Amino acid sequence: MAALLLFSIAQAFLIQLPYGSGTAHETFRVLLILPVYLTTALLCLVASRRSNGLRQRTWFFFALAFFAWTTGQGISAYLTAQGALTYPSVADIVYLLFVPLMLTGFLQLKGEAQRRATPLIMTLDIAIVLIASMAGYWHFFLSHNLHHPLSPLASAVTMAYPLSDLILFGLLVVVAVWSPGSFPTLRLLLVAFGNLSFLIGDTLYQMANVHGTYRPGEFIDLFWTFAALAIGLGAFLASRTGQIERIAQIEATFGRAWGRVAAILRETMPYGAVIFAIYLAVMHFFRPDGNAVGIIAAMVAVALLTLLRQGLMQLHSYRMQQQLDQQAKYDALTGLMNRTHLSERLSGLLEDARRNSKTVAVMFMDLDRFKFINDTYGHAAGDMVLRTVADRIRASVRQGDLVVRLGGDEFVIVLRTIKDAAEAGAAAQRILQSVGRPLELDDQDLSVTGSIGITLCPAEATDEATALRNADLAMYHAKERGRNAYCYYDPKLQVQNEGHRKLETQLVMALERGEFEVYYQPVVELSSRHIRSAEALLRWNSPVLGAVSPAQFIPVAEERGLIVEIGAWVLRQALTQVRTWRSAGHADIRVAVNVSPLQFQQDGFVELVERALRQHGLGGDALILELTEGSLIRDLEAANAKLVRLRELGVQIALDDFGTGYSSLAYLQQLQVDVVKIDRSFVQAMGETGPAVMEAILHLVRQLGYRTVAEGIETVAQYADLEGVGCDSGQGYLFARPVPAREFERVLAHYSRRETAPGD
Template identity: 40%
Template sequence: MEPSKVGNMLTHQYVINDPLHQVFNAVNAISVQGYDEQRRVIYWNKGSELLYGYTKEDAIGQKIEKLIIPKSMCDLVISAHSDWIEKGIEIPAAEITLCKKNGHDISVFSSHVMFTNQYNNKQMYCIDIDLTDARKAQAQVTLKEKMLETIFEAIPDLFFLMEPNGTICDYHTSNTSDLYVSPTQFIGRNMSDVLPDDVANKFKTHISKALAQEKMTSFDYELAMPSGLLYFEARISHLKKPNQVMVIIRDITEQHKSDQIIRHQAYFDSLTLLPNRFLSLDRLSQILVEAERNDEKAAVLFLDLDDFKKVNDSLGHEVGDKILVKSAHRLQQVLRKEDTVGRLGGDEFIILLRGLTDHQDALAVAENLLNLFRQPFKIDRRELILTLSIGVAIYPKDGCCASDLLRSADTAMYQAKALGRNTYSFFTPEMNIVMQRRFEIEEQMRGALERNEFELHYQPQMDVKSASIIGAEALLRWHNPVLGNITPDEFIPIAEHTGLIVAMGEYVIEQALSFLNLWQKSDLNNYTMAVNLSPRQFRDNELIPFIKKVLSDTGTRPTTLELEITEGVLMSGQSYIHDALISINALGIKLSMDDFGTGYSSLSYLRQYPFDVLKIDRSFINGITINKADCDLVKAAIAMSHSLGLTVIAEGVETKEQLQLLERLGCDIVQGYYFSKPIPAVQLLEFSTQIHR
């Protein structure tokens, strides 16, 4: 019989259930199917069509196992249906997986009910509820649970669930060794009974804050653990619905150590380990607050190592660093525990004296420091003596705030330098005039080259035997519209300090060689030009390329250029010094040792490096006619230089008697006021013309 005919016959046979069917037809969200005793479909509502994909026409008259029952379940379904029909054993409600028309599985919650109609035929109705969304939600919950488990295991944090009063309800940790005590000792107990009092009090305070503010609070604490003192961060949140407190604890010991290192680097000098400028000034501010409160005096000592820059440039930064470290140790030796010594930078130190009753207390410290530094430093088998210049400012006389006192002490230190170094000076208001001059010079120097404020003057160099001019030394002069004429003794040290000496040195070389080319052409003489090189210029990688370029641009023969350097430049033994001197010699440029006798005076340098000229300092020439020691030294220097094949130049010749004595001693070349002071280029052209008439 065709399914449609079977369906019509079955529908008529079970017409008794029309009112029930009308109810089921009104509910699309639930699948309801009716079956006869042979498991043939007698009813299939709209919900079943939507759930399984079979229309009512498709389903009516079909057996259930042919429609939605998986093959693996067919025997079980047939058996269970028969047991209910024949034995009255009900089919229990259950979650089962059935088949849709498209072959896909679908999870449902299936309930069953059995009726007996007027024909005494049994008919079963199945009510199925789609569990797809529920399964998805359950899967998401399971996934989240797994994720949380994984996260909990991966995170090294400790988790505690507490009552608002601090009773510990539960915990989680991936490593029980992180616990302060074992779980049996804290589960169900109040944290006050487990943790040290100071830590427990912190927890109480922040739990109360979390409950009151309804937001997360955090704090740090430390615990003595078997592995040592550890540092932790606790974060506390209030869980409203269960009215409990979640505490998350993280070990921050490594971070704490890193922070300590960073703080130390921020507040302490990495070389000497002394407080740096920032910390020193902060302590000074605290000292001044105490001094004002207790009606006491305080003192600031500003210290600078004399000639440190020369030693640093000559012997190298490694030796300089060792001196700074040893200096820091010495400074700490004369101070009280309540005083502070700090490093401001470079070779500048600061000493802060608190609780003074009289300025004599500061005076005693300054004298002790000077005496202490008169002892030589022993560095790499060398004995070096570096003295101190100390400036002293007293609170409240010389300033009422940290910056004013520091400025006053700095000003006083420069006064100590001016007094000859290796001494101290107390601040006076008059010193501000001197410092103001220094600041004005430094300010005006920036941009002076661009404003064409510098000019070269030239001091003639004379051949002793022929009394003819053979060359000149180029000397830099500065006239500023605001400050007027500024002497080299004032502006050269500032230029060295600021680094502007490099650009100024290039200007001197360029201008001097341009003039030399003009001078040589003007009267067809092979003049030479002497130019000073500072230690700072030797550290410039562009020095040699620049000299080559200027020689080329001006058409100057290298043999007519003479570069003057001091002995101090050579002492460092740095490779860049050696390489630069070799390159200079290879170009054919003459090398001159300047100011011989005033520096470290090691004769080995005259053999070690390719010098052509030795210049005897004016301080010895000044006394040769009246001082036998000076005369003997000059005589020995000339003889020694000639034996090495060097030309000797005497600086500072001012009298005829000096010139005559130098001629008898065999000096080659002289320069000084006896012939001419340094003069502009135009005057030198006139001077050389007059000499050669």
């Protein structure tokens, strides 16, 4: 930047010197401006390298434009030195490349400007500004100089300089007005000032050429120098914004000021062009000359284009307002009403029901196990499920009933007028049946279910907040009853809800207070009746709530994200215990620890396990990690990479609850696991169907090279059937219930005796 200033000052000084004679002196005058333009080209190139996106391309084309101008000046100097400079010459062709290259640079920013306006409105603005500007230029300059004799080619080139500048300046004005933030405003103003200097310089050059008085290196050249200096300064700022905080502050101040000006100009710019065109038309009407018809035609064109433009602006504003209303009142993913629109509509419906003795049913619906779908198949699949569910709910209710997505997987359905609770129940059942139809996801049939809570208004609620709270409570009761069901609101549910909130509050502090304990249940080798491992099972004995079932607190811990910290604590406790057992002589026993999907997905999970084993002085052969299918198949490749690392430590991997997932058989052969735990439902089913199904499952698992554990063995008959079909190990109340660590030592001693029989 210092070099540009130095060259500009040197040129301005040398121009003041008396104009000498001779070819060498004239050539020197032509070369004076060359360093200024070459330096500006280099500054634009640096700005391009340090910018990104559209601005990078803009500065690159600016650099090419200044390189073209520098080349033209070099050619002009050469022809002058040879005494062969004519007008027009080859140099003029190269000079004129400057404008299309600058124009291309500005068109990179036009795309950002079109985010505020349609392409047609921008095109009309450019046309309005250009027609008015050209009419003014014709009136003030061209019409007074056309009588001077020039060849057609010379006349065309002479007019090309300022007219191309006008086009460039008009586009710049429109971009600056419609997209003040697309190019940091101080730089945009510097570029605008530079183009204005070009326009003035080229106009004076045109007039001087027409009269035959132009000589290089005189006063006119200073306008071109100022143009290069302004654009070069803009390029310098663009290359240093991230490095100089003061520049960023100045640009931010200019940006805010120009933003306010641009907002005014977007509304008034066409009217300014119309007023200017009318002024020119009136001048020529009262002082008629040969140019009056053209000027008046320009005025009419500007007026008509402005009318068309303003009409399109009104249409554009109306559509934008509609879009804003749509965004404010409707859910973008499903197209259903959102919470804001529900508030507006539901309050009115409840008031109307109260005044006219009508009954309105408010339903709150939540999808069952939707988190599993998101975790397993990804959020894109989850979004597809939500859209499908929304369409099915909409098709299941009457026209005029309200269907709303509150957020996540929560929906509200408002039945505007019903006879009684039975009608609301029938509608809820239709919705559940429709939503529950299988849908195809990743070439598989997936069943999605929901739970619905119903409250009747105004009998049970007279305002929106109470109605949604009542329906929400009823929905949670439906989930507790087994999901895929609907439930009516009952005042007793409020008491249950308070209990849920109390559980959540106590759970947050339970780990810190030492309220958790790990119980252990043996896994017995069926052929030898020896304990090979123990599953660690978490228990919570709250001083406030008493003994809390894992079925109650584990889902809450997962929902609140507490399960990660709790899971790490269980791992440490289990490893401490297995080290104790091994020290007591049970050298081969392992401990199995359940891992939640959220815990397994943590980036540092493998490192956590490795560190825990090292701190307890244990090898990986002491540990089995039990994971459900949902923990693994969301991103099978990443999951398998973790499993491989864990198995390299010596840790065994067990697939828990096999047979209850969406696609167990499809994924089983791809998983890096050692043990498959067969869900208790298959064990219980042997009493009705016999061991045939179990035998088929065991055959499949053995073919894949995995060991098997049957869960939920409760009778000697089940034990005998499983041993008969070749199941490796079993777990269940037949052998022992989950017990504290101190009692488990007696279980270990009991099963160490050779004569022990199952159930003893």
